[in-house]
Amino acid sequence: MRVLQGVTGQAGQPDALARGLRGIGVEARSCIVHRHKFNYPADLKFNFADPDTLGDLTQRLLPLIEKFDVFHFHARSFAMAWPDLHYPSLLDLLILKQAGKKVFFHFRGQEIRLPEPFAAANPFHYVDEPAGHIFKKLPTSSKLHLRQWVNAVCDGVFAVDPEIQSYVPGSIVVPRVLDAAQWPFRGIGQPARPLVVHAPSRRGIKGSDYVLAAVETLRTQGLQFDFTLVENMTHAQARKVYEQADIIIDQLRIGWHGVLAVEAMALGKPVIAYIRDDLWQAHGADLPVANANPMTIARVLGDLLQSVEKRQQLSHDARAYFMKTHDATAVAHQLQAIYARPAKAVDVATVAEFLDQAIRQNRIIAKAKRRRWQAGMLWRLIADEGPAAAGQKVITVLRKHLRK
Numbered sequence: 001m002r003v004l005q006g007v008t009g010q011a012g013q014p015d016a017l018a019r020g021l022r023g024i025g026v027e028a029r030s031c032i033v034h035r036h037k038f039n040y041p042a043d044l045k046f047n048f049a050d051p052d053t054l055g056d057l058t059q060r061l062l063p064l065i066e067k068f069d070v071f072h073f074h075a076r077s078f079a080m081a082w083p084d085l086h087y088p089s090l091l092d093l094l095i096l097k098q099a100g101k102k103v104f105f106h107f108r109g110q111e112i113r114l115p116e117p118f119a120a121a122n123p124f125h126y127v128d129e130p131a132g133h134i135f136k137k138l139p140t141s142s143k144l145h146l147r148q149w150v151n152a153v154c155d156g157v158f159a160v161d162p163e164i165q166s167y168v169p170g171s172i173v174v175p176r177v178l179d180a181a182q183w184p185f186r187g188i189g190q191p192a193r194p195l196v197v198h199a200p201s202r203r204g205i206k207g208s209d210y211v212l213a214a215v216e217t218l219r220t221q222g223l224q225f226d227f228t229l230v231e232n233m234t235h236a237q238a239r240k241v242y243e244q245a246d247i248i249i250d251q252l253r254i255g256w257h258g259v260l261a262v263e264a265m266a267l268g269k270p271v272i273a274y275i276r277d278d279l280w281q282a283h284g285a286d287l288p289v290a291n292a293n294p295m296t297i298a299r300v301l302g303d304l305l306q307s308v309e310k311r312q313q314l315s316h317d318a319r320a321y322f323m324k325t326h327d328a329t330a331v332a333h334q335l336q337a338i339y340a341r342p343a344k345a346v347d348v349a350t351v352a353e354f355l356d357q358a359i360r361q362n363r364i365i366a367k368a369k370r371r372r373w374q375a376g377m378l379w380r381l382i383a384d385e386g387p388a389a390a391g392q393k394v395i396t397v398l399r400k401h402l403r404k
Contacts, residue, residue, distance in 0.1 A: 001026055001027065001069055001070060001336075001339060001340075002027045002028075002067065002068045002069045002070070003018070003021055003026060003027065003028040003029070003068065003069070003070040003071075003072060003339065004028070004029055004030075004031060004064065004067075004068040004070070004071050004072065005017050005018045005021075005028060005029070005030045005031070005072050005074070006030060006031040006032065006033070006042075006044075006071075006072075006073065006074065006078075007031055007032060007033045007048070007073060007074070007076060007077065007078055008032055008033065008034055008074065008075065008076060009032055009034075009040035009042075010040075010074045010075055010108055011040065011176075011258070011259040012040040012041065012235065012259070013074060013108070013160075013176060013177065013259065014030040014031070014032075014042065014072075014074050015030040015040065015041045015042050015043070016177045016178055016179055016328050017030075017072070017177055017328060017331065017332065017335065018030040018043065019179050019182075019328055020177060020179065020327075020328025020329050020331060020332035021332045021335065021336065023179075023328065023329050023332060024329060024332050024333060024336060026332070026336055029043040029044055029068075030042045030043045030044070031043065031044035031045070031046070032044075032045055033046060033047065033048035033078065039234050039235060039236075040235060048060060048078050050079060050080075050081045050089075051079055051088060052088075053088065054088045054091060054095075057078070057079050057088050057091060057092055057095065058095055060078070061078065061092060061095055061096065061099075065096065065099045065101065068101070069101060069102065070101065070102045070103075070104070070339050071096050071101055071102070071103050071104070072104045072106065072335075073093075073103070073104065073105050073106065074106045074108055075106065075107065075108040075109065075111045076111065077090055077092050077093055077105070078092045079091060079092045082137065082138055082142065083136075083137060083138060083139050083142055084139075084142060085142045085145055085146065086358075087358045087359070088358070089358075090146070090149050090150075090153075090354075091358075093105070093149070093150065093153045093154060094153055094346070094351065097153055097154075097155075097346055102155045102339060102343055103153065103154045103155055104154055104155055104156045104157070104158065104338075104339075105150040105154045105156075105157050105158070106158040106159075106160065106174060107157070107158065107159050107160065107164050107167070107168050107171065108160045108164065109160070109164065110134055110138055111138060111143065111146065112143050112146070112147060112164060112167050112168060113143075113164070113167060114140055114143060114144075114167050115127045115132070115135045115140060116140075117166065117167065118167075118255075121166070121255070121276060121278065122253075122254075122255045122276055123293075124207070124252065124253045124255075124274065124293050124294050125253065126204055126205060126253055129204060130204060131202065131203075131204025131205050134205075145354075145357075147167075147168060148350060148354075149350070149354055151170070151347075151350075152346065152347035152350035152351060152354070153346055153347070153351065154344075155341070155343055155344045156172065156338055156341075156344075157170070157171045157172070158171055158172050158173070158174040159171040159172070159173050159174075160173070160174065160175060160176055161173065161175060161176070161256045161257075162256060162279050162282065162283060163254065163255045163256035163276060163279060164256075172338070174331060174334065174335065175262075175325055175326055175331060176258070176259050176262045176326055177262075177326050177327065177328040177331045177332075178262055178263060178266050178322070178326060178327070178328060179327075179328045179329075180266065180322070180323060180327045180328070180329070183263065183266035183267060184267075185266075185267065185268045185319050186243050186267040186268055186269070187267075187268040187315050188245075188246045188268070188269065188270070188311055188312065188315050189246070190308050191246065192224065193224050193225050193226050194225045194226070194246035194247060194305055194311070195225070195226045195227075195228065195244055195245050195246050195247075196215070196225055196226065196227045196228070196245070196246070196247045196248075196249065196301065196305075197227075197228050197230060197241055197242060197245040197247070197248050197249070198211045198227075198228075198229055198230070198248075198249040199229075199230035199231070199238055199241075199242075199248075199260055200229075200231065200251075205251070205253060205254065206250075206251040206252065206253065206254075207251060207252030207253040207274070207294055207297075208229075210252055210294040210297050211249055211252065211297060212229075213298075214297040214298035214301055215227050215301075217298045218298060218301060218302050218305065221302070223302060223305050223306070225305050228241055228245075230242075239263070242260075242263060242264060242267060242269065243267060245264070245267075245269050246269070246270070246311060247269070247270050247271075247272065247301070247304055247305070247311065248260065248261070248264040248269045248270070248271055248272070249271075249272045249273075249297075249301070250264070250271060250272065250273035251273055251274060252273070252274045252292060252293055252294050252297055253274060253293075253294065254274065255274060255275065255276030255279060256273075256275060256276065256279060257271065257273040257275070257287075257289060258273075261273050261289065262322065262326045264318065265288065265318040265319065265321060265322040265326065266318075266319065266322045266326070267319075268315045268316070268318055268319040269315060269318065270290065270304055270310075270311045270314035270315055270318065271288070271289050271290065271314070271318060272289070272290045272291075272292050272297070272300060272301060272304070273289050273290075273291070273292070274291065274292060274293045274294075275287065275289060275291045286321065287321070288314055288317035288318040288320075288321045290303075290304060290310075290314065
């Protein structure tokens with residue numbers, strides 16, 4: 001079994017899973033097709049710009065088809081052009097299936113988080129705020145299209161956590177992972193001034209303004225602690241800060257913890273994150289997380305700062321939970337068993353509907369491109385010859401443009 005994990009950085013998760021699989025004897029590699037600002041590692045790095053035709057896409061896939069048996073995609077496939085997922089987006093999944101490969105798709109976040117159920121279940125959502133622009137960048141219609149397609153074509157559909165699973169009914173939770181050997185337990189001490197760390201990739205989504213306000217509130221109350229906001233660092237640089245932390249604050253608005261919390265757990269650091277109410281009721285008894293939202297962050301952080309005992313208990317529980325739930329070796333065994341299941345047949349009816357829609361969409365895009373070209377030619381005529389001199393040429397071009 002030869003497995004390819006990809007195709008973007010995704011907080012280092014494809015590479016971590018590839019390492020975990022290799023650790024149990026599975027031949028696995030990770031790949032990225034776009035350079036990531038945090039410089040996450042990968043075994044294979046190559047340029048795979050969005051192809052224009054199905055033939056172009058197939059030619060690019062052929063070398064990989066020869067080398068791998070299982071393709072595990074995280075959040076996107078090789079051919080995936082947002083916002084409209086226009087042709088030939090997602091057809092690489094079908095090509096791989098037709099080549100006899102097993103294909104799996106792993107939903108990890110915003111590519112499937114739907115604004116209406118997100119807002120309905122989460123009172124601290126950001127749908128209507130500036131940070132919510134990402135829902136326009138990744139529209140709901142395309143997300144539903146993506147979900148329908150991967151369910152029709154792929155051999156398995158995964159969700160990274162219960163919050164994401166709530167948007168993908170029937171998906172299997174395959175959690176975030178780290179290599180335990182690469183993330184040894186660090187624990188915490190008993191410093192006079194504990195170090196609190198927050199590392200947002202996007203401030204609005206992570207609730208950073210509420211974290212900063214809580215820090216100022218607690219300082220005015222006389223609590224003695226240090227605070228570091230981790231931004232504009234490589235992942236290796238950020239990790240050095242995490243290793244010194246006494247408390248790590250993940251996110252306060254999404255409804256589940258992210259990779260930062262898993263890294264903190266591996267290191268044996270107390271973690272603060274917002275867990276959605278329904279998910280806390282279902283999973284809170286096992287989670288070694290201090291649950292806080294934008295309204296309670298000051299109180300929850302203050303309690304931890306004033307209690308060494310609480311911090312030490314969370315530190316101990318965090319590492320144990322990590323080893324059981326997020327260690328790459330444990331999750332690799334789960335994946336190996338799933339990969340070995342019989343291949344699933346493609347839903348032919350859904351594929352036919354998808355292809356019909358892709359053809360219609362491609363015609364619309366081609367028509368729009370033609371109109372833009374005609375309009376551009378009109379303005380060039382005016383610019384080159386002037387409105388008066390262009391005369392009949394301008395009128396002729398304008399008439400043709402309006403008839404299309």
